[in-house]
Amino acid sequence: MQIALIAVPSAKIPPVARQAWDPRPPRPKAPSVRVHKPPPESPLKHSQTDLPLPLADCAIQVHGKDHVAVARRGLEAGQQINLPDNRTIQLTIDVPPGHRFALLELPTDTSVLQYGSPIGISTGIAEGECLTRESLRHEVPLVRAIPSDLSNPAPTPLSPQEAGTFQGFRRPNSTVGLRNFVLVVPTSMCASHEAREIATRAEYTLLDRERHPGIDGVISLPHGRGCGNNDGDPTEYLLRVLRNYAAHPNVGAVLFIGLGCEKTGLGAFETYLKRHGGLGWDKPSASFSIQEVGGTRPAIERGLREVEILLESIKGATREAVPLGELTLGVKCGGSDGFSGLSANPALGEAVDLLIRAGGTVLITEVPEFCGAEHLFASRAKNASVANDIHNAVDWYREHAASVGARLDENPSPGNIAGGLLNITIKALGAMAKSGSTRVEGVTDYAIPPTGKGLWLMQGPGYDQESTPGLVAAGAQAVIFTTGRGTTIGNAIAPVLKLASNTPVFEKMGEDLDLSAGGIIDGTETAPEVGLRILEHLRQTASGEVLARAEESGHREFGFWGGAAVSL
Numbered sequence: 001m002q003i004a005l006i007a008v009p010s011a012k013i014p015p016v017a018r019q020a021w022d023p024r025p026p027r028p029k030a031p032s033v034r035v036h037k038p039p040p041e042s043p044l045k046h047s048q049t050d051l052p053l054p055l056a057d058c059a060i061q062v063h064g065k066d067h068v069a070v071a072r073r074g075l076e077a078g079q080q081i082n083l084p085d086n087r088t089i090q091l092t093i094d095v096p097p098g099h100r101f102a103l104l105e106l107p108t109d110t111s112v113l114q115y116g117s118p119i120g121i122s123t124g125i126a127e128g129e130c131l132t133r134e135s136l137r138h139e140v141p142l143v144r145a146i147p148s149d150l151s152n153p154a155p156t157p158l159s160p161q162e163a164g165t166f167q168g169f170r171r172p173n174s175t176v177g178l179r180n181f182v183l184v185v186p187t188s189m190c191a192s193h194e195a196r197e198i199a200t201r202a203e204y205t206l207l208d209r210e211r212h213p214g215i216d217g218v219i220s221l222p223h224g225r226g227c228g229n230n231d232g233d234p235t236e237y238l239l240r241v242l243r244n245y246a247a248h249p250n251v252g253a254v255l256f257i258g259l260g261c262e263k264t265g266l267g268a269f270e271t272y273l274k275r276h277g278g279l280g281w282d283k284p285s286a287s288f289s290i291q292e293v294g295g296t297r298p299a300i301e302r303g304l305r306e307v308e309i310l311l312e313s314i315k316g317a318t319r320e321a322v323p324l325g326e327l328t329l330g331v332k333c334g335g336s337d338g339f340s341g342l343s344a345n346p347a348l349g350e351a352v353d354l355l356i357r358a359g360g361t362v363l364i365t366e367v368p369e370f371c372g373a374e375h376l377f378a379s380r381a382k383n384a385s386v387a388n389d390i391h392n393a394v395d396w397y398r399e400h401a402a403s404v405g406a407r408l409d410e411n412p413s414p415g416n417i418a419g420g421l422l423n424i425t426i427k428a429l430g431a432m433a434k435s436g437s438t439r440v441e442g443v444t445d446y447a448i449p450p451t452g453k454g455l456w457l458m459q460g461p462g463y464d465q466e467s468t469p470g471l472v473a474a475g476a477q478a479v480i481f482t483t484g485r486g487t488t489i490g491n492a493i494a495p496v497l498k499l500a501s502n503t504p505v506f507e508k509m510g511e512d513l514d515l516s517a518g519g520i521i522d523g524t525e526t527a528p529e530v531g532l533r534i535l536e537h538l539r540q541t542a543s544g545e546v547l548a549r550a551e552e553s554g555h556r557e558f559g560f561w562g563g564a565a566v567s568l
Contacts, residue, residue: 051080052080052081052082052088053079053080053081053082054081054082055069055081055082055083055084057072058071058072058073058075058079058081059071059072059075059081059101060072060342060521061084061103062114062115062116062342063113063114063115063116064116065113065116066103066113066114066115066116067102067103067104067106067112067113067114068100068101068102068103068112068113068114068119068131069100069101069103070098070099070100070338070339070342070420071095071096071097071098071099071100071101072097072521072522072523073097074094074095074096074097075091075094075095075101076091076094077091077092077093077094078090078091079091081128083103089103089104089127089128090128091128091129091130092126092127092128092129092130093129093130094130095130096130096420097338097339097420097502098337098338098339098419098420098484098502099130099131099338099420100114100130100131100338100420100422101128101129101130101131102125102126102127102128102129102131103127104127105125105126105127106122106124106125107122107124108122108123108124109121109122110122110125112125112131112136114426114429115341115429115430117140117373117376117425117429118140118141118425119136119140119423119425119426119429120135120136120137120138120139120140120422120423120425120426121136121137121139122135122136122137123135123136123137131422132422133417133422133423135422136422136423138409138423138424138425140372140425143375144375144391146378146384146387146388146391147384148384149384150379150381150383150384150387151382151383152380152381152382152383152439153439154439154454155353155356155357155438155439155454156357157357157358157359158354158357158358158359160323162358163323163324163325163357163358163359164324164358164539165321165322165323165324166321166322166324166326166327166539166542166543167319167320167321167322167542167543167544167545168319168320168322168326168542168543169214169249169252169317169318169319169320170320170322171249171280171281172281172282173280173281175249175280175326176249176322176326176327176477177248177249177250177251177252177477178249178250178477178478178494178495178541178542178543178544179216179217179250179493179494179495179544180214180215180216180250180251180252180314180317181215181216181217181218181219181250181251181252181493182202182215182217182218182219182251182252182253182254182255182307182310182311182314183218183219183220183221183245183246183251183253183254183255183492183493184196184198184199184202184218184219184220184221184254184255184257184303184307185220185221185242185245185246185254185255185256185257186220186221186222186223186226186257186258187226187242187256187257187258187262187264187265187266187268187269188225188226188227188258188259188262188263188264188265189222189223189224189225189226189227190226190227190258190259190262190290191257191258191259191289191290191299192220192222192223192224193222193296194257194290194296194299194300194303195220195221195222195257195303196220196222197296197300197303198218198220198255198257198299198300198303198304198307199218199219199220199307200220201300201304202218202303202304202307202308202311203217203218205304206218206304206307206308206311207311211315212311212315213315214314214315214316214317214318215252215311215314215315215317216544218307218311219492219493219556220492221242221245221492221558222558223238223558223559223560225238225264225562226238226262226263226264227259227262227263227264228263229263233562234562235263235264237446237447237560237561237562238264238560239264239268239269239272240276240447240448240473241447241469241470241473241560242269243269243272243273243276244447244449244473244474244475245472245473245492245493246279246283246285247277247278247279247280247283248472248473248475248477248493248494249280249477250477250493250494251283251493252283252284252314252317253283253284253285253310253311253313253314254279254283254284254285254286254310255285255286255287255303255306255307255310256269256285256286256287257287257288257289257290257299257303258287258289258290259289259290259291260289260290260291260292261291265289266287266288266289270287284309284310284313284314285310286306286309286310288302288303288306319543319544323358323359324355324358324359324360324539325355325358325359325360325453326359326360327355327360327361327477327478327538327542328360328361328362328363328449328475328476328477329352329355329360329361329362329363329476329477329478329479329480329538330362330363330364330365330468330471330472330474330476330478330479330480330494331348331352331362331363331364331434331435331479331480331481331482332365332366332464332467332468332471332479332480332481332482333345333366333369333431333434333481333482333483334464334481334482334483334487334489335415335483335484335485335486335487336416336419336421336427336430336431336482336483336484336485336501337415337416337419337420337421337484337485337501337502338419338420338421338484339419339420339484339501339502339518339521340419340421340430340431340482340483340484340501341426341427341429341430341431341433342430342501342520342521343501343502343517343518343520343521343527343530344434344482344483344484344499344500344501344517345430345431345432345433345434345482345501346433346434346520346527347499347517347520347527347530347531347534348433348434348436348480348482348499348517348531348534349433349434349435349436349437349527349531350436350527350528350530350531350532350534351436351480351531351532351534351535351538352434352435352436352438352455353436353437353438353531354531354532354535355535355538356436356438356453356454356455357438359453360453361450361452361453361454361456361475362435362436362454362455362456363444363450363456363457363458363471363474363475363476364434364435364455364456364457364458365446365457365458365459365460365461365467365470365471366431366460366461366462366467367393367394367397367457367459367460367461367462368397368401368408368411368424368461368462368568369411369424369427369428369431369462370390370393370394370428370431370432371394371398371408371409371411371424371425371428372409372423372424372425372428372429373425373428373429373432374390374391374394374428375391376429376432377390377432377435377440377457378390378391378440380437380438380439380440381439381440382439382440382441382442386440386441386442386443389442389443389457390440390443390457392443393443393457393459396459397459400566401566401568404566406566406568408424408568409423409424410424410568411424411427411462411568412424412427415485416485419484419485434482435455436455438454438455439454439455440454440455440456440457441453441454441455441456442456442457443456443457443458443459444456444457444458444459444474445458445459446458446459446460446470446474446561447460447469447470447473447474447560447561448474449474449475450474450475458470458471458474460561461561461567461568462567462568463561463567463568464481464487464489465489465557465559466559466560466561466567467561468481468489468491468496468557469491469492469557469558469559469560470560470561472491472492472493472494473560476494477494477542478494478495478496478497478538478541478542478548479491479494479495479496479497480496480497480498480499480534480538481496481497481498481499482498482499482500482501482517483498483499483500483501483505483513484500484501484502484505485505486500486505486508486509486512486513487512488509488512488550488553488555489550489555489557490548490550490551490553490554490555490556490557491550491555491556491557491558492556492557492558495541495542495547495548495550495551496548496550496555497514497515497534497537497538497541497548497549498512498513498514498515498548498549498550499513499514499515499516499517499534500513500515500516500517500518501517501518501521502516502517502518502521503516503518503519503521503522504518505518506518511549511552511553512549512550512553513549514537514541514548514549515530515533515534515537517530
């Protein structure tokens with residue numbers, strides 16, 4: 001069938017209208033999502049600072065040995081607070097929500113503790129003082145002692161009945177997809193424009209709900225690499241990520257398009273595929289080069305014809321019940337605040353533990369954000385060898401950054417700092433909570449799938465637009481992303497669920513955030529309760545019963561780390 005080229009500039013296509021071609025019905029309201037209303041305003045708050053408040057009512061002390069507590073809400077200077085040891089302190093300055101204040105005087109050169117661990121060295125902090133960047137020297141001891149006989153037990157498995165199932169697309173190689181996409185892959189930036197046009201026009205002119213009920217969309221992966229770069233990591237990482245996206249179980253069929261003379265053209269890509277297991281199964285695919293067919297317009301026409309064939313080849317895909325343990329989940333955080341490590345990350349950690357006990361796999365990354373707390377993660381390793389691998393991953397990144405004059409403690413963003421995350425160690429201790437409490441099975445390189453089940457560390461940056469795609473390339477069928485300041489990120493082929501750390505940001509950005517852990521801060525829920533809600537919402541999303549907010553909004557971000565680049 002000859003497809004006429006539709007001469008409509010892509011800039012004129014309303015981006016949100018793309019959802020009109022989504023073959024699934026609109027997202028139903030999920031019973032697992034609850035908006036947490038903050039508790040009624042206390043008459044003691046902001047007005048009667050002369051009346052003492054119990055610490056638990058206005059702040060969170062994570063560990064009994066901690067020198068600081070985190071304000072649940074804004075507290076005024078002069079507010080008196082009763083501590084568990086029967087002392088009463090008075091705030092010397094206003095404390096914003098999510099920020100820390102000292103529970104005792106911390107003289108200069110004192111090691112300051114939170115999460116039961118050092119977070120910096122005091123420059124002279126008074127009792128009741130709100131901590132700032134200037135309050136701390138950002139120095140913590142580097143711990144590298146690993147017992148040679150280190151051995152952590154495997155998690156206790158759930159029974160199949162306890163773990164349950166979800167509805168997924170079982171692939172011929174036994175992997176399971178949560179979505180069923182036709183993917184248009186440009187092998188270099190020289191074909192990215194054509195790939196984007198083919199995918200966009202195909203969704204508007206070819207994808208039909210009635211004819212293709214089992215297909216979720218036609219997606220492209222435009223990028224800016226593939227020619228003009230040196231061999232080695234830049235080329236290897238590009239080919240690795242593109243191959244792993246094409247082979248991903250969320251992808252049912254693939255169209256490859258190249259220019260014809262670039263470094264990572266179709267020939268180079270086909271060679272790479274042969275060396276690395278092809279597409280995983282006999283996945284429907286097609287390929288051509290732009291120079292071969294005569295330019296941009298002929299390439300778009302050819303691409304539309306190929307996509308139409310691919311749509312027909314996978315339109316009969318149906319979902320079936322599969323064990324929850326077939327899930328590989330990526331966990332991420334971004335736009336974090338002072339509450340992230342107290343609510344969203346611990347709650348996600350509860351869900352992670354349950355998924356692993358159900359036989360699932362979890363990938364955590366953002367290696368620069370382990371700086372200062374990597375020894376705690378290493379202490380959870382399966383054995384001493386894995387613990388050394390964890391330390392080596394962090395040390396490599398620290399040395400890599402230093403080679404270009406960068407430091408890992410430069411990681412916290414202005415938004416992190418404004419939200420109460422004053423340095424990389426505070427951020428690391430809170431970020432690690434999203435990994436749960438089960439043992440670490442191993443370390444894998446960027447965008448390389450783990451070789452077993454359980455919890456794995458993937459080498460990679462903290463930068464959201466590189467680490468999230470890396471998790472998906474490493475096999476994550478979905479990603480859960482915690483945030484305190486708010487983020488809108490999605491992914492080209494995998495649902496990205498966003499979990500808010502606090503109620504106000506969830507209410508403000510409800511169109512972009514899927515779940516809230518704000519009830520933990522408000523005192524209406526516990527981390528285990530929120531963890532159960534997270535897991536149930538993940539199950540519904542995996543089954544296609546609901547879309548991630550990012551999917552509803554048409555977020556289809558794609559990028560990747562170059563390896564040589566220093567992204568924090």
